[in-house]
Structures are given as C-alpha cells and as structure tokens.
Amino acid sequence: MSRPDVKWIPASPQNQNDYRDLAIDSIVCHNTDGSLQAAIAQFQDPEAQVSAHYIVARDGTCIQMVLEAHTAWHAGDRTMNHRSIGIEHVADKNNLGMTPEQQQCSLNLIGYLVDKYKIQKSHIYTHRTVDTMAGGTDCPKWIWPDEVSFEKFKETIA
Ligand SMILES: [Zn+2]
Numbered sequence: 001m002s003r004p005d006v007k008w009i010p011a012s013p014q015n016q017n018d019y020r021d022l023a024i025d026s027i028v029c030h031n032t033d034g035s036l037q038a039a040i041a042q043f044q045d046p047e048a049q050v051s052a053h054y055i056v057a058r059d060g061t062c063i064q065m066v067l068e069a070h071t072a073w074h075a076g077d078r079t080m081n082h083r084s085i086g087i088e089h090v091a092d093k094n095n096l097g098m099t100p101e102q103q104q105c106s107l108n109l110i111g112y113l114v115d116k117y118k119i120q121k122s123h124i125y126t127h128r129t130v131d132t133m134a135g136g137t138d139c140p141k142w143i144w145p146d147e148v149s150f151e152k153f154k155e156t157i158a
Pocket of ligand 1: 074127140
C-alpha cells in the first residue's frame with residue numbers, strides 16, 4: 001500500500017527521542033480529546049512532554065509531526081513508545097467517532113504502516129490497553145468506547 005499524502009508539521013524536538021531502542025512492531029491509536037489546532041500546539045510546546053507521529057484530522061487530512069525513525073511520547077509506556085507508531089485521531093465529546101473521510105485516511109495510513117513494518121493485527125492497540133502510568137487513560141473512548149468496537153474497526157484494515 002502506498003503512503004498516504006501527509007502534511008509535515010514538526011513537533012518540538014524536546015517532545016521526542018531522535019532514535020529508537022526497539023524495532024517498530026506496533027501501532028497505538030488515540031483520540032485527541034480536543035481540536036486539531038490544540039493537538040498541534042501541544043506537540044509543538046517544548047514543555048508538554050508529549051507527541052505522536054501522526055494526527056488524522058476530521059476532514060481526512062493526515063498530518064505527520066514526528067519521523068517514524070524517532071520515538072514519539074504517546075503510549076504512557078516507555079517500551080511501547082520505542083516500538084510503536086502513535087496515531088492521533090481528532091475527536092472529543094462533541095465530535096464522537098470518525099468522519100468517513102477521517103476513517104478512510106486512518107485505514108490508508110494504518111494499512112501502509114502494517115505493510116511497511118510487517119505489523120501483526122494483534123499489535124495494533126488502543127492507548128488504554130498499553131498505558132502503564134498511574135491512573136491510566138480512557139483514550140481513545142470518543143472513537144472506540146470499548147475494545148469490541150476497536151476490534152470491529154481492525155477487521156476493516158486491508
Ligand atoms: Zn491517547
């Protein structure tokens with residue numbers, strides 16, 4: 001599968017490692033819980049200590065903010081950060097689920113990454129299932145309220 005068109009908007013170098021300790025074998029899916037502009041601003045804020053490789057906007061635009069060869073800080077788990085690509089999807093309590101354009105872009109991007117890195121479908125995760133920080137997270141509940149809905153989405157990946 002070919003690489004989807006992406007718009008490059010770099011995250012702050014302070015919010016990532018410019019290397020990986022592990023080979024890429026996983027994808028972690030997120031929702032932004034806020035607007036696209038807020039997510040971009042957060043990843044560009046050198047104090048934020050958070051980033052993701054990609055953001056899929058509600059109009060179907062795919063934005064890349066961290067190089068795949070770099071470690072983005074999104075999973076709430078150091079090991080998972082080093083072995084995964086993090087994909088944010090713009091959604092919040094007033095914008096539930098994905099738009100059709102957004103879903104198409106997400107499927108194209110995930111299909112491309114699965115093909116490129118030979119990622120097993122069992123290694124495509126929701127943030128909440130990999131986070132090991134105190135308190136955990138319910139991300140990405142605005143798109144996938146439970147793992148059953150996420151498994152259904154995964155069935156549509158080429
Ligand atoms: Zn998340």
